[in-house]
Amino acid sequence: MPHPQLNTARKRINFLNKVPKILSGESSPRTKPEREVRNIFFAHLVHSLFEQVYDAYVVKTTLASDDIGISWPDISEYTKAYKKPSIRKKFLSAAQKRRLKDSSKGLLSKKETKEWRKIYATTLFKLGGREENVTSEDEQTAAQVAWDKIKQSGGQTLIGELGKVNVPVMVETTRLMKSLKPGKVRVRASSSRGFFGKYKKSNKDQIAVLRKGYIEIGTAVEYADDAAKMREFLPDPIPDKWYNEAEKEALEKVYEAIYKWFI
Secondary structure, eight states: OOOTTOOSHHHHHHHHHHHHHHHHTSSOOOSHHHHHHHHHHHHHHHHHHHHHHHHHHHHHTTTOOOTTSOOOOOOOHHHHHHTOHHHHHHHSOHHHHHHHHHOSSTTOOHHHHHHHHHHHHHHHHHHHOSGGGOOHHHHHHHHHHHHHHHHHTTOOOHHHHHTTOOOOSSOSSSHHHHHTSOOEEEEEEETTTEEEEEEEOSSTTEEEEEETTEEEEEEOOTTHHHHHHHSOOSOSSOOHHHHHHHHHHHHHHHHHHHHHHHO
16 A cells, blocks of 8 residues: 655655664654554564574474574583473383482482492491591492492482483473464555554563664563573674574565555
């Protein structure tokens, strides 16, 4: 539909000449069509960037590499065994859960627990003698000897049962991942109000701000910075591959809008 403020050939030519400078931030929009074309561009640019960031995040949760070659390390065996109740809930049998609840030594039976303590005490005495001579290193060595012997006889341990299970990473609550999920581009078109595009954030944790000459995207989740130190999810600066793809998509939407304004 024709744009009411681009109703002559001269206005259209002047407008087209200014579009590249407006989109690059070199020139500030002064007219309604110029503001609209900038908004359309940045709305779709932000949407595409978040779409690529989110898709890459989902891929990396499986420990695979994303499309720019970034992958995440697995959760440590210790963390899986002792710091993730959700993993215990999913992978331990009902009998193992009961044993874990009743035993002071993880998954060991009462008989195995008694044997563990016996091996531990015997080994500790051999290493340090009297209690006042025992060191923390002696205690650690004795515990390791006890665990090794119990495992050799069939005893189950949390690390043995849970340490190598395959679980997605960085999705404990999904809040961080959801904060990067692309929102929607709200589009309105009418003969009187022109063609309007605005990016609507997917949730309150998402950051999407248009500033003079650049955009800021990210997450307001309070633990995001700490999480990113070990597993990068939003490279800074944005990789060229992602930006170029977003720019291409945004320009297509701009050309689509301009085409409608001119016919």
